Amino acid sequence: MCSITKIKLRRGAFFHGTSSPLLKVGGKLLIRVNFREMEWKDGLTVEGLLQIIRKEKTYNIVFSGRATVIVNNEVIPPSEYSKKAIRDGDEIRIYPVIAGG
């Protein structure tokens, strides 16, 4: 079970800022989420990641329901969210399932 409260996003980094090569900065392990860096901690799962994201910003309310999650170019079925481990260096993309306007 991941300890999501100990994981910190790089300040304002999730959907903002600039994209950069995925490096281990200051010994911290990183993953990339929607093309932005994010610190990684052991035990993180897709479900844990979604919980973090939902808390970060107003607009992440979009992910309060379903989302399409892709880890290293593999679509993860929702039934696997709680089991699918996210590893150091993983590339994750998260998409809303509905849009328009």
Place this chain on the structure above:
Amino acid sequence: MAKVYRVNVKTKTIAREELKEDYRLLGGRSLISKVLSEEVDPTCDPLGAGNKLILCTSLLAGTTVPAAHRISVGAKSPLTGGIKEANSGGTFATYMARHDIKMIIFEDLPETDQWHLLKIGKDGTPELVPAGGYAGLNNYDLVEKLKGQFGDSIAVISIGKAGEMQYRNSSLQNIDFSTGYPSRANARGGLGAVMGSKKIKAVVIERNETPHVFQYADKERFEAARKKFTEVIINNAGMQWLREIGTPALVGITGSVAIMPFRNYSGGFNDKLSSITADQFMNNIKSRGGKTGEPCQAGCVLHCSNRYHDPDGKYVTSGLEYETIALCGSNCAIADLDIIARMDRLCDDFGLDTIETGATIAVCMEAGKIPWGDGEAAIGLIKEMMEGTELGRLLGQGTMATGKALGVKRIPVVKGQALSGYEPRNLKGTGVTYATSPMGADHTAGLTLEAPLDPLNPLGQAAVSSMLQPIFAAADSLMCLFAWFAAASPDTIPELLAGVYGGEWDFNKVIDIGRQSVLREKAFNAAAGFKPEDDRLPDFFTTDKAPATGSVFDIKPLELDGVLNY
């Protein structure tokens, strides 16, 4: 049976008909495609006597189903040269249903330049009324003046000067339920120009005191289905964002994966994304007395609309949506929601499609006519359209005409219509929809985010688009798309239809409404002269890598040719 008013603008006569029996289970997009297929020569001049302008309600209009009152407008499009249906919420369809009017058809061309409006009185009587005093007005002033003449209890669908000038990017506007302003747009395909060609400035419906009582085939079954449908929507946590923020909530997400277009569909990331995301939007809304969570039509439980105020707390616009922020904002590298809101207001007022307008402004920026990100200059281009300058008249012909005239290489259109707010290299299934929909590039024809696929992987995208397009066409025939996706399941919508119209329904029968519609639309376009090679994206999407992802649109032509071949 519901009523049909057939208005001949040449003879100034109005025939009252009953809805044909074989139209009974059609509405919205499906009814538009049926009538156009049967009554309009696909080779006709879209602005000539042979084209017809059709207004009709969605299949569930008149019932108490939430978000069921959409007004569809259809004609052969002067922008695409193909079949077109565009729908909106607002108040107009509700008023039509109160009078049990299913459809209004405008035929022929007038012999004089005199403008008219169609007025439907409290007793349901239709009348063509000279409207010379209204010509030249834009939609906001027009609605105010119409309310002055006919009272506040009216629904209006109208054109601004863009429609009068027969701009191919012109819309019809109808009144938003919450604000009372003409901010709901039947935007795409230049249908305002078709209305303008017939010299019809507006249709005004007076509210009747005793509305038509809908005759349900099985009231008890319907009520059970409606209750369940409504509860599913209200309790759908996945739609909470629509109620709290509305579609601007999507900006941050689609921007983060470079789906939202930036700099004329460059395929890159918007480096000023945070200026236009929902955080900024909500700050502006809350600090200035604006509002989110408003219904655009009576009886809606989704409440996804908004009203946006300027820094002085004064109303600017309502129904400021994701697509407008994407096209008039990000795609033009404009990073100021106040500017985007002003553009939205000008478009609603003048009667322009904000998607086509934003795309057109972006090709002007690419051509160097104005700088990237220069919001005031962008507003200046809209004002040129309003003033009818030489450049403005060119812009009014849409993105393709403007791009070609200015020598722009990257012109993001399919079948002459600008792409909406989704980059097809980074959302490939929607690229398939853009390419193959009979409507031209249009996300409401089949947005593929719903599918559990990697949007960057070409595998399966053509099949998914082909599967989704009839579903979207069915939704656009029945109700609001958001309500559909909030609540659609094999046991909700078929049950609603069984309660309303009788008989046994399953989901396949519902989707078949959309499937048949798409097939009719394809046939119409083929007869109009469209070829398989028209079902393609512009070359630059297949040759130029999107900088954000390194992706190109790599769905093969053979796969595209197989889409919608049922």
